[in-house]
Amino acid sequence: MMGVLKGMRVVEGSAFVAIPLAGMTLAQMGADVIRFDRLEGGLDYTRWPVTQDGRSLFWAGLNKGKRSIAIDMKNPRGRELITEIICAPGEDAGLFLTNLRVRGWMDYETLSTHRPDLVMVSLLGDRHGRPAVDYTVNPSVGFPDATGPEGSTDPVAHVLPAWDCIAGNMAVSGLLAAERHRLRTGAGQSVELTLKDVAAAMLGNLGIIGEVAVNGVDRPKGGNALYGAYGQDFVCADGERVMVIGLTERQWRGLLKVTGMADRMAALELELGESLSDEGARWRHRARITQVLAPWFASRAPAEFAEAFEAAGITWSTFRSFARAVREDPDLSPENPLFSELDQPGIGRYAVPGSPFSFSAEGREPPVPAPALGQHTEEILADVVRLPEGEIGRLFDEGIVKGA
Amino acid sequence: MMGVLKGMRVVEGSAFVAIPLAGMTLAQMGADVIRFDRLEGGLDYTRWPVTQDGRSLFWAGLNKGKRSIAIDMKNPRGRELITEIICAPGEDAGLFLTNLRVRGWMDYETLSTHRPDLVMVSLLGDRHGRPAVDYTVNPSVGFPDATGPEGSTDPVAHVLPAWDCIAGNMAVSGLLAAERHRLRTGAGQSVELTLKDVAAAMLGNLGIIGEVAVNGVDRPKGGNALYGAYGQDFVCADGERVMVIGLTERQWRGLLKVTGMADRMAALELELGESLSDEGARWRHRARITQVLAPWFASRAPAEFAEAFEAAGITWSTFRSFARAVREDPDLSPENPLFSELDQPGIGRYAVPGSPFSFSAEGREPPVPAPALGQHTEEILADVVRLPEGEIGRLFDEGIVKGA
Numbered sequence: 001m002m003g004v005l006k007g008m009r010v011v012e013g014s015a016f017v018a019i020p021l022a023g024m025t026l027a028q029m030g031a032d033v034i035r036f037d038r039l040e041g042g043l044d045y046t047r048w049p050v051t052q053d054g055r056s057l058f059w060a061g062l063n064k065g066k067r068s069i070a071i072d073m074k075n076p077r078g079r080e081l082i083t084e085i086i087c088a089p090g091e092d093a094g095l096f097l098t099n100l101r102v103r104g105w106m107d108y109e110t111l112s113t114h115r116p117d118l119v120m121v122s123l124l125g126d127r128h129g130r131p132a133v134d135y136t137v138n139p140s141v142g143f144p145d146a147t148g149p150e151g152s153t154d155p156v157a158h159v160l161p162a163w164d165c166i167a168g169n170m171a172v173s174g175l176l177a178a179e180r181h182r183l184r185t186g187a188g189q190s191v192e193l194t195l196k197d198v199a200a201a202m203l204g205n206l207g208i209i210g211e212v213a214v215n216g217v218d219r220p221k222g223g224n225a226l227y228g229a230y231g232q233d234f235v236c237a238d239g240e241r242v243m244v245i246g247l248t249e250r251q252w253r254g255l256l257k258v259t260g261m262a263d264r265m266a267a268l269e270l271e272l273g274e275s276l277s278d279e280g281a282r283w284r285h286r287a288r289i290t291q292v293l294a295p296w297f298a299s300r301a302p303a304e305f306a307e308a309f310e311a312a313g314i315t316w317s318t319f320r321s322f323a324r325a326v327r328e329d330p331d332l333s334p335e336n337p338l339f340s341e342l343d344q345p346g347i348g349r350y351a352v353p354g355s356p357f358s359f360s361a362e363g364r365e366p367p368v369p370a371p372a373l374g375q376h377t378e379e380i381l382a383d384v385v386r387l388p389e390g391e392i393g394r395l396f397d398e399g400i401v402k403g404a
Numbered sequence: 405m406m407g408v409l410k411g412m413r414v415v416e417g418s419a420f421v422a423i424p425l426a427g428m429t430l431a432q433m434g435a436d437v438i439r440f441d442r443l444e445g446g447l448d449y450t451r452w453p454v455t456q457d458g459r460s461l462f463w464a465g466l467n468k469g470k471r472s473i474a475i476d477m478k479n480p481r482g483r484e485l486i487t488e489i490i491c492a493p494g495e496d497a498g499l500f501l502t503n504l505r506v507r508g509w510m511d512y513e514t515l516s517t518h519r520p521d522l523v524m525v526s527l528l529g530d531r532h533g534r535p536a537v538d539y540t541v542n543p544s545v546g547f548p549d550a551t552g553p554e555g556s557t558d559p560v561a562h563v564l565p566a567w568d569c570i571a572g573n574m575a576v577s578g579l580l581a582a583e584r585h586r587l588r589t590g591a592g593q594s595v596e597l598t599l600k601d602v603a604a605a606m607l608g609n610l611g612i613i614g615e616v617a618v619n620g621v622d623r624p625k626g627g628n629a630l631y632g633a634y635g636q637d638f639v640c641a642d643g644e645r646v647m648v649i650g651l652t653e654r655q656w657r658g659l660l661k662v663t664g665m666a667d668r669m670a671a672l673e674l675e676l677g678e679s680l681s682d683e684g685a686r687w688r689h690r691a692r693i694t695q696v697l698a699p700w701f702a703s704r705a706p707a708e709f710a711e712a713f714e715a716a717g718i719t720w721s722t723f724r725s726f727a728r729a730v731r732e733d734p735d736l737s738p739e740n741p742l743f744s745e746l747d748q749p750g751i752g753r754y755a756v757p758g759s760p761f762s763f764s765a766e767g768r769e770p771p772v773p774a775p776a777l778g779q780h781t782e783e784i785l786a787d788v789v790r791l792p793e794g795e796i797g798r799l800f801d802e803g804i805v806k807g808a
Binding site for chain 1: 408409411421425428429433447450452453454455456458460461462463464465466468512530531535536537539540543544545546547548549550551552553558559560561562563564565566569570573576577578580581582583585587588589591592594595596597598600601602604605606607608609610611612613614615616617618619621622623626630631633635637645647649651652655683684687714717719720722723724726727728729730731733735736740741742743748751752754755756758759760761762763764765766
């Protein structure tokens with residue numbers, strides 16, 4: 001594979017979303033990413049969604065373009081081999097990403113005795129060493145309590161594993177930043193990140209901690225409304241639901257113009273004695289604004305206004321299920337250069353995304369399927385660990401490593 | 405500021421979440437990040453949450469540790485100055501992050517005539533050039549339709565701007581990857597990313613597109629359940645709600661052991677004729693499993709089992725509001741080295757997060773407040789553009805630039 005990171009080699013010991021995503025992101029930028037797993041596959045090897053035959057669409061989705069080696073990690077020789085893969089020489093190697101519980105032989109202290117300039121990025125649960133997953137971090141920082149219909153008291157958890165996706169992309173940044181630092185100073189290092197801290201930091205970054213500490217308020221549920229300005233979902237004449245945005249002054253004016261509601265809104269402003277040009281005023285009076293706009297949407301189907309909305313540059317979208325989105329949206333198909341239809345062995349042929357980045361110097365690379373477990377065991381032992389053929393054969397015979 | 409990226413200079417022209425987050429992430433790793441804004445502040449300068457005085461806690465949260473320059477961008481000399489700041493010489497400079505609608509003078513083609521090795525990372529709405537925000541991208545790819553109580557038909561949008569947070573962190577990776585490539589080849593480039601493509605790619609990466617295309621199914625709402633294995637929220641005796649995880653075999657066994665439900669679950673397995681050691685079986689039979697476990701939680705308060713859960717290494721958490729989380733959780737306070745209490749001028753003193761990264765080679769840097777708008781105008785014109793003092797004075801006098 002070409003790509004801006006061509007020449008870099010990263011070793012990944014992982015499971016689930018964040019670190020597999022980090023490794024794949026690097027692979028899709030051109031790095032040689034080696035994922036090692038125990039002989040029977042990692043904890044995520046059969047993670048749902050799965051096909052009718054039990055093959056994991058999830059695993060296939062998060063390991064595209066990597067090389068796979070399967071090793072018995074309980075065997076001392078297996079552990080030695082992993083150490084040699086992680087610490088193999090090369091100016092652009094010695095980069096290790098993990099979210100496994102690393103202890104003893106696989107911790108930074110031990111590994112760096114084999115390669116002092118090792119860069120190791122570890123994603124942990126929380127700072128106390130406790131396990132955590134997206135599903136537990138999210139309730140603990142408060143998002144489900146602020147999600148869902150106004151007035152409801154039941155918490156609603158997000159379905160997208162957002163904290164994992166954020167943490168995984170941060171792991172990429174942390175690795176690239178530490179590698180840059182190594183190039184200038186010669187020094188490797190351990191980079192640690194916890195899923196809980198990623199969420200805690202965003203809570204502060206978005207002003208939510210300040211809102212509690214300075215304003216002394218708790219944010220109530222606001223339904224599907226855009227927080228802090230105007231943005232609302234509407235049910236249309238045909239039952240379709242749309243999301244319409246009036247976040248900026250320009251979006252707000254555009255929305256009034258295309259719906260012909262400028263006069264009605266001016267009357268509302270007179271009644272309120274307040275200008276709705278102020279985003280905070282739009283937020284506070286959102287229920288009144290929605291009252292004015294709702295009948296307009298209720299009497300039209302999106303097909304009747306879509307063209308006018310596009311022409312006016314309105315920021316809006318329809319709500320639809322995953323299946324409808326995949327069926328209807330060319331942006332989720334090979335019409336979008338992000339996607340290629342490709343054959344994932346054991347699963348089938350379907351639209352698969354490459355990297356969302358478009359690097360002008362290298363162009364877009366089409367996606368590469370995920371490996372079969374152990375598909376590259378032999379070649380990695382030869383080209384990275386540089387073992388002679390006979391020894392590789394013995395490792396297979398003794399069951400210390402496995403092929404696909 | 406110290407940090408692994410010390411010496412790097414990044415210029416940011418941005419508003420809202422993603423690119424401000426990207427710039428701040430780089431600043432918190434030690435880069436000199438210069439955010440330029442129009443004289444009255446960018447589109448996000450008064451974004452909610454705000455204090456009673458209308459100061460944006462959001463802006464303060466997403467611009468920590470940057471330098472700020474305020475320039476009249478409608479003035480040709482103002483545009484020239486921004487060009488000079490973006491394209492200023494220096495091996496570790498010439499790095500530009502933006503989500504502004506760049507056209508003409510601020511597009512890559514024009515800017516790179518001033519500095520051919522410029523690296524410019526642009527975040528756009530969608531590949532058709534249409535505007536998009538987190539609130540529109542999310543419904544369009546299907547997540548709100550799959551979120552919320554089982555059986556309900558109303559879509560529920562997430563409150564965390566997850567796509568923005570993901571895209572912002574990707575912008576960091578894209579910039580670092582392109583800068584690495586420049587160091588090796590001498591070539592700059594334009595790196596483009598769209599918010600819609602970031603979401604589209606994750607839909608594929610998580611196996612959801614495959615689920616539709618290969619299995620032909622649409623994912624229904626599953627409430628707060630962990631998808632594909634076992635994980636459920638329970639209401640406890642005191643009305644508290646907890647999330648409990650049985651994703652891995654180890655978590656599942658631990659949960660049964662600490663609740664004393666192993667025998668009951670074995671009876672259920674006999675009845676079902678299926679082993680619940682299989683994560684897919686746990687998912688399919690989650691309602692039955694929950695039926696067995698619910699009375700246990702309903703008859704206890706979390707205080708009664710928290711210690712036993714911790715001792716057993718159970719993966720779990722409580723649900724709580726933002727305010728309760730901030731009040732009760734030491735991880736969201738300066739007890740956690742991630743946070744420092746600091747004074748944000750104009751707003752007040754509260755716990756502010758630094759970088760969630762812990763880089764062993766550089767140690768943790770405490771967070772630095774956000775600048776006042778234009779706080780560094782004078783020094784940036786002197787140390788980056790290298791204008792003589794007299795000319796800087798004239799720019800202030802003519803109202804082309806502004807200080808804090």
